[in-house]
Amino acid sequence: MNKSLKMLVILAVLLLEFAWLMWPWISRQGYAQEGSYRHQQRFAAWAAWTRHPSPKTKAGFDREVRRLDQHMVRARWVMFAELSVLNGIGIYWFLKRETSKRVA
Numbered sequence: 001m002n003k004s005l006k007m008l009v010i011l012a013v014l015l016l017e018f019a020w021l022m023w024p025w026i027s028r029q030g031y032a033q034e035g036s037y038r039h040q041q042r043f044a045a046w047a048a049w050t051r052h053p054s055p056k057t058k059a060g061f062d063r064e065v066r067r068l069d070q071h072m073v074r075a076r077w078v079m080f081a082e083l084s085v086l087n088g089i090g091i092y093w094f095l096k097r098e099t100s101k102r103v104a
Helices: 003-022 039-051 055-103
Strands: none
Touching (some): 003 055, 039 055
């Protein structure tokens, strides 16, 4: 396998992973109802806001949604770091394996 083809394979894999990582979370109910992180607390805040609409209950629900947003951002950064490490190892192995295979 020549060098340009190897780089094309590596670039294609990285682009596919990037597209998968950045794909928006699509939900008919809205992302605030989907996540399992603090779901019971978020649902209770939403129920309180719908039963007794007031600035205080709205603020409580907004606080829970903000916590979900922060959790999702942290999880995405952790996933990005893990993928970066695995990609680095995979690229090194891919390039090293092909080089050592040609020499031997």
